[in-house]
Amino acid sequence: MRNNSLAMLATITGVGILAWAIGFFDPTTCTPDVQQDGWTSCEAIAQERTIALWILILGTLGIVIFLWLRGRKKN
Numbered sequence: 001m002r003n004n005s006l007a008m009l010a011t012i013t014g015v016g017i018l019a020w021a022i023g024f025f026d027p028t029t030c031t032p033d034v035q036q037d038g039w040t041s042c043e044a045i046a047q048e049r050t051i052a053l054w055i056l057i058l059g060t061l062g063i064v065i066f067l068w069l070r071g072r073k074k075n
Helices: 005-022 042-074
Strands: none
Touching: 005 042
């Protein structure tokens, strides 16, 4: 059995996407009246989570495409 670190990384990012979906954060359910100065707002949290999701998706797709192209090159 060979060590395929890129496949492992793609699996981890895929699990990260699943974790993002399970821990869905809806900023409309936040109570803005409880918001304190110096703390991150609900909208900022939602934006950061969306950016993280896109990074995970692009990372997974990039790794999978790279592995697919590398596999085709060997054959």
